[in-house]
Amino acid sequence: MSVQTAGNMPGAPQQQIQLPLSKAWEISLKSIRIRLGRSLITASGILLGIAFFSSVRTVTLFPIKAAGPAAIAEQSRHSFLAIMALLVCFVGIMNSMLMSVTERFREIGTMKCLGALDGFIVTLFIIEAGLMGVLGSAFGWLFGMLIMLLAHLAGGGAHDVNGAFFSGAAIQGVQAEIIGIVMTLVASIPTAVRAAKMPPAAALRSEV
Amino acid sequence: MGANEYVVRTKGLVKEFHMGDEVVRALNGVDLDIKRGEYLSIMGPSGSGKSTLFNAIGGLDRPDSGSVFINDVDMAQLDAKELAYLRCHTIGYIFQTFNLLPSMTALENVTLPTVFAGMTTDEGIERGIEVLNLVGLGHRLHHRPTQLSGGQQQRVAIARALANTPSIVLADEPTGNLDLKTGEEIIALLRELNQKEGVTIISATHDYKMVDVSDRVVWIRDGKIAKIEERADIKVSVGEVEGALET
Ligand SMILES: Nc1ncnc2c1ncn2[C@@H]1O[C@H](COP(=O)(O)OP(=O)(O)OP(=O)(O)O)[C@@H](O)[C@H]1O
Ligand SMILES: [Mg+2]
Numbered sequence A: 001m002s003v004q005t006a007g008n009m010p011g012a013p014q015q016q017i018q019l020p021l022s023k024a025w026e027i028s029l030k031s032i033r034i035r036l037g038r039s040l041i042t043a044s045g046i047l048l049g050i051a052f053f054s055s056v057r058t059v060t061l062f063p064i065k066a067a068g069p070a071a072i073a074e075q076s077r078h079s080f081l082a083i084m085a086l087l088v089c090f091v092g093i094m095n096s097m098l099m100s101v102t103e104r105f106r107e108i109g110t111m112k113c114l115g116a117l118d119g120f121i122v123t124l125f126i127i128e129a130g131l132m133g134v135l136g137s138a139f140g141w142l143f144g145m146l147i148m149l150l151a152h153l154a155g156g157g158a159h160d161v162n163g164a165f166f167s168g169a170a171i172q173g174v175q176a177e178i179i180g181i182v183m184t185l186v187a188s189i190p191t192a193v194r195a196a197k198m199p200p201a202a203a204l205r206s207e208v
Numbered sequence B: 001m002g003a004n005e006y007v008v009r010t011k012g013l014v015k016e017f018h019m020g021d022e023v024v025r026a027l028n029g030v031d032l033d034i035k036r037g038e039y040l041s042i043m044g045p046s047g048s049g050k051s052t053l054f055n056a057i058g059g060l061d062r063p064d065s066g067s068v069f070i071n072d073v074d075m076a077q078l079d080a081k082e083l084a085y086l087r088c089h090t091i092g093y094i095f096q097t098f099n100l101l102p103s104m105t106a107l108e109n110v111t112l113p114t115v116f117a118g119m120t121t122d123e124g125i126e127r128g129i130e131v132l133n134l135v136g137l138g139h140r141l142h143h144r145p146t147q148l149s150g151g152q153q154q155r156v157a158i159a160r161a162l163a164n165t166p167s168i169v170l171a172d173e174p175t176g177n178l179d180l181k182t183g184e185e186i187i188a189l190l191r192e193l194n195q196k197e198g199v200t201i202i203s204a205t206h207d208y209k210m211v212d213v214s215d216r217v218v219w220i221r222d223g224k225i226a227k228i229e230e231r232a233d234i235k236v237s238v239g240e241v242e243g244a245l246e247t
Helices: A020-033 A036-059 A070-100 A104-112 A120-154 A165-199 A198-203 B048-055 B080-089 B106-116 B120-133 B151-161 B180-197 B209-212 B238-246
Strands: B006-019 B022-035 B041-042 B065-070 B092-097 B168-172 B199-204 B214-219 B224-230
Touching: A020 A120, A020 B214, A036 A120, A036 A165, A036 B199, A070 A120, A070 A165, A104 A165, A104 A198, A104 B080, A120 B214, A165 B168, B006 B048, B006 B199, B022 B048, B022 B065, B022 B199, B022 B224, B041 B048, B041 B180, B041 B209, B048 B065, B048 B168, B048 B199, B080 B092, B080 B106, B092 B151, B106 B120, B106 B151, B151 B168, B151 B180, B168 B180, B168 B214, B180 B199, B180 B209
Parallel strands: B041 B199, B041 B214, B092 B168, B168 B199
Antiparallel strands: B006 B022, B006 B065, B214 B224
């Protein structure tokens, strides 16, 4: 084993290399897998938020029985609920993501000691958050939609479940997916960037 | 340039922490020259500034004034990528709390710095096994940190610090969380690596067992160097060592 390596050479300082995305992907997957319980809790935060939002949206696919002013009132009630659901969902995701980054400050500090660039750390968290966003939103939508569908069927509304319903539900699914992913990323990127930019000493000092 | 004598030099290091109105001067003008290949212990009472000095030398925190030169390069002049290169290739870090990544096995932990250094997976694994054998953990490659004893975790951390053949290993109380006997083993290992591999070891410590293996001991107090002793001058009992600091 030799000790005289490039790292010992005086002269012009060398720059750390940028790692390929595949490495970040590998490390992210590993950390999700080993922390499966914790990852599932984070993902279920996303899932429940999106499920709530999707259940409210699904109801709008069924024809409104009331007419005139009552119908308008019903529609605005749905919009209000959907907005509330989105807010609740966002706060939930924000909280999950804040936790999942802050509880790993020490790990972030350690990786920087080993030579990780700030950008690599941010990439790790974007991949993790993105994956949870994709899965949490998909299952959340499925869950919220199915609950409302079953409730409607139980109430004897089988004739409302037609092609139009399914194509409406599919569109809502895509929307829920996009909203879920965007929310997850918006909630996690600022925290990840802040954590990655911390001097390693500060990150290592944090006790969670 | 040939092998310059000093691997680390600090000049007038000052670091302050502000807590509300109160200012704590953790480092108050530290000038220290560390020779290539020596085993240097930094000793001092709790709160004297050892960890703060460790962070400054390791490029983990910026001092408020003064400079740190690593292999004659002023650390303050480095940009983020150059600093990351330095942390990756030139310095290996060992902590009191081991700081292994819980999601990775011993081998994966040790391989991670080689990933950052751009080695291929095969090269990294080969190197990882080599250094784990070096610290006597060749039979625990696939254990996770939680499946290892404290002493074994610290050996993994030492192997990880050595993965990219650094010229400096920085340790902050490496035996602080270990029992007496395990602590002695870790100290012996660090000394062996220092002598066989020629790596410079700089260790902040409370542990008087460390004095015996050190080439020099730097006593620090209230953010200042109180004195620097060569090992030849320290052959005294622990009680006297403590007494010496008081005078
Ligand atoms: N992040 C911080 N914020 C505020 N004060 C700090 C911070 N880090 C260190 N200090 C203060 O700086 C001084 C030196 O701290 P340092 O951690 O360097 O001591 P130390 O010699 O390593 O002590 P120990 O042996 O207990 O680890 C102490 O008075 C401490 O309270
Ligand atoms: Mg300390």
